[in-house]
Structure formats: structure tokens, C-alpha cells
Amino acid sequence: MKVGIIAKRRLEAADILREFLSYLRKRKIETFLDMETAAIIGESSPYQMSDIPEKVDLIAVLGGDGTLLSVARLIAGRDVPILGINLGGLGFLTEVTLEELYPTFDKVIDGKVNYDERIMLTASVMRQGEEISHYSVLNDVVINKSALAKIIDLAVYIDGQHIANFKADGLIISTPTGSTAYNLAAGGPIVHPNMHSIILTPICPHILTNRPVVVMDESRIEVVLKSMNTEVHLTLDGQVGLSLQGEDVIRIVKAGYRIRLITVPGKNYFDILRTKLKWTER
Numbered sequence: 001m002k003v004g005i006i007a008k009r010r011l012e013a014a015d016i017l018r019e020f021l022s023y024l025r026k027r028k029i030e031t032f033l034d035m036e037t038a039a040i041i042g043e044s045s046p047y048q049m050s051d052i053p054e055k056v057d058l059i060a061v062l063g064g065d066g067t068l069l070s071v072a073r074l075i076a077g078r079d080v081p082i083l084g085i086n087l088g089g090l091g092f093l094t095e096v097t098l099e100e101l102y103p104t105f106d107k108v109i110d111g112k113v114n115y116d117e118r119i120m121l122t123a124s125v126m127r128q129g130e131e132i133s134h135y136s137v138l139n140d141v142v143i144n145k146s147a148l149a150k151i152i153d154l155a156v157y158i159d160g161q162h163i164a165n166f167k168a169d170g171l172i173i174s175t176p177t178g179s180t181a182y183n184l185a186a187g188g189p190i191v192h193p194n195m196h197s198i199i200l201t202p203i204c205p206h207i208l209t210n211r212p213v214v215v216m217d218e219s220r221i222e223v224v225l226k227s228m229n230t231e232v233h234l235t236l237d238g239q240v241g242l243s244l245q246g247e248d249v250i251r252i253v254k255a256g257y258r259i260r261l262i263t264v265p266g267k268n269y270f271d272i273l274r275t276k277l278k279w280t281e282r
Contacts, residue, residue: 001109004032004056004080006049006071007040008063013087014040016098017062023102027109032056053080058108058262060085065093065181069237072120072138072259081115081260083108092180093138093261095272100264107265114263118177118193119217120255125234127248135236138259139178141252143223143244144170144203146231151206153226158219165226166210170203173221173252180273182238188212192269198254221252 003024007013018041024031032055038045052059053075060083061068068084075082084094085101096104107113123141125133135141145152154166174183176191179199184190188201189212198219201212215221225232228246235241244250274280 001058002030002032002056004034004052004059005037006034006052006059006061006063006067007037008067008087009036009040010063010087013062016087017041020060020062020101023105029109037062050074053078056080058083060105061094063087063094064091066239068093069138070239073136073237075259076120076136076255077257079260081262083262092272092276093177095267096262096264104262104264108262112265114265115260116193116263117258117260119175119196119258121173121175121198121252122255123173123234123236124251125242125244125248126251127245133242135240136255137178137237138175139181139237140172140174140183141250142170142172142182142203142235142238143225143250144233144235146233149231150227152230152232155224155226156200157222157224158215160220160222163213164210166202166205167207168202168205168210170232171223172199172201172203173223174199174201175217178237180276183212189214190273198252217254219253223250223252224248225250 007017032052033045034047034049035045058081061071062085085096086094121137123135124131151167154171156163172183176193176195179191183201186201186203196217197214198217199214202210225244225248232244234244
């Protein structure tokens with residue numbers, strides 16, 4: 001087995017990473033670290049983070065959801081599962097706690113783990129009829145205005161049919177996985193990650209009857225920026241993006257591949273929701 005390890009650069013990661021590497025090497029498991037991860041423990045590596053997916057059978061992510069999202073975009077289209085190990089934060093995707101790490105990985109070695117498949121989206125930006133950028137996302141595609149800009153006007157089409165013009169601070173197009181991210185903060189619904197759906201949630205809509213809409217994940221979504229001379233940005237998974245211009249068209253469809261996340265035996269999605277959202281507290 002070949003295992004890649006990608007860790008967020010933080011102080012507490014060093015000791016955890018050393019211990020995890022020792023565990024893997026004692027079991028004769030070949031390990032691959034990217035340059036930044038190796039630097040955490042004073043080692044060197046010839047690999048960029050983007051090199052890791054093509055060399056391994058599995059990637060262990062030490063960090064939080066942000067780190068896992070960046071890895072998910074890197075391995076899009078490759079059959080490389082991800083083990084998300086939470087170093088302490090909210091973490092809906094990095095569900096494996098440090099206490100669960102070694103028992104879970106023992107099961108990985110024995111081939112006794114479960115995999116949770118999650119859909120991804122692709123987003124293309126068209127400008128004057130030409131594609132100027134193309135992205136994959138696991139969580140969401142967000143169109144929003146700058147802090148000082150006016151409300152923006154977005155024309156939204158589903159499978160070629162005009163559904164609405166949203167006058168709002170922006171619009172979130174989310175996967176079920178991303179429903180507990182920005183979508184949840186903006187008042188959108190929590191959608192089970194195995195649902196075949198895409199969620200469209202306006203951000204602070206000017207018209208109160210503009211509400212979140214859930215559509216089939218086979219839908220073709222087009223958003224046309226109707227506002228001119230306004231500073232508007234497209235953000236992918238909250239991490240990368242670009243500036244938009246008036247009449248730009250953002251085309252969003254389900255990707256032709258899925259991401260596989262390794263799950264903890266005996267723990268289900270609602271266990272995670274109750275813990276992370278503190279639903280059992282009064």
C-alpha cells in the first residue's frame with residue numbers, strides 16, 4: 001500500500017505527523033509527503049502537493065475541512081480515497097478524530113472500512129462566448145459582491161429554463177456535502193450528502209420571497225451576471241476564484257466523477273451533525 005499524507009501547517013501537527021509516520025513505516029507502508037508537509041517535521045520532499053494523488057492508493061489529510069477540500073480538487077477524477085483526520089475544529093468532512101485514527105487505519109489495512117461517495121460540481125466561466133476558466137468543487141460555487149458594492153442582479157436558468165432573477169448580495173450553488181458550509185450559514189437547508197441534488201441559496205436577497213431552491217443533480221445550471229460596473233467575485237470551495245464582469249455566464253453541472261471518503265465504522269452522518277452542531281445541548 002502507498003499512502004500520501006498532506007497536513008495543514010500548524011504546531012500541533014508535527015508530533016501527530018511523526019507518530020503517524022512511525023506507525024505506517026513499522027507496517028512497511030510506503031509514504032509520500034509533499035514539500036510543505038515534510039517541512040513540518042524538518043524533512044524534505046521532492047513532491048508538490050499536486051504530485052501526490054498519482055503516486056498513492058490513499059491520501060490521509062491531517063487538518064480540517066479546508067485542507068481536505070483542496071485535496072479533493074487535486075484528485076478529482078482519480079480513484080484515490082481520502083481519510084480525513086480532524087486536528088480540532090468544526091470538521092464535517094474530516095470526521096476521524098485522533099482517538100479513532102489508529103483503530104480506523106488498522107481496518108484500512110485489513111480492507112474492512114466503508115467508503116462514502118460524494119458528488120462534485122464543475123463550474124465554467126464563459127465570457128463573450130469563450131470559456132476563460134474551469135474548476136471542480138466539492139462544497140460550493142459562490143457568486144458574491146465585494147463589501148462596498150451594490151446588490152447584484154443574477155439571472156438563473158435550470159436546464160435552459162429561466163427560474164428567477166436574484167437581486168441579492170450573491171448566490172451559493174452547493175452540493176449536499178457543502179450544505180453544512182456557507183449554505184447553512186446563509187439559511188439554506190441541510191441536505192444528506194447521499195441525496196442526488198444541488199442547492200441554490202441566495203445571500204441576503206432583496207426580495208424576501210427569493211428562497212433556497214433544491215434541484216436534481218443532473219440539472220444544468222447557468223447564472224448570468226446582469227449587473228454592470230460592479231465588483232463581483234466567483235469563489236470555489238471558499239479557496240480559489242476570480243473576478244467577474246457583466247454578462248459573464250457561469251455554467252455548473254455535476255462532475256463525471258465522485259470523491260470517496262473513508263468513514264469511521266459505526267459512526268453515521270447524524271452522529272456527526274449532532275456533535276458538530278451541538279443538537280444534544282440545551
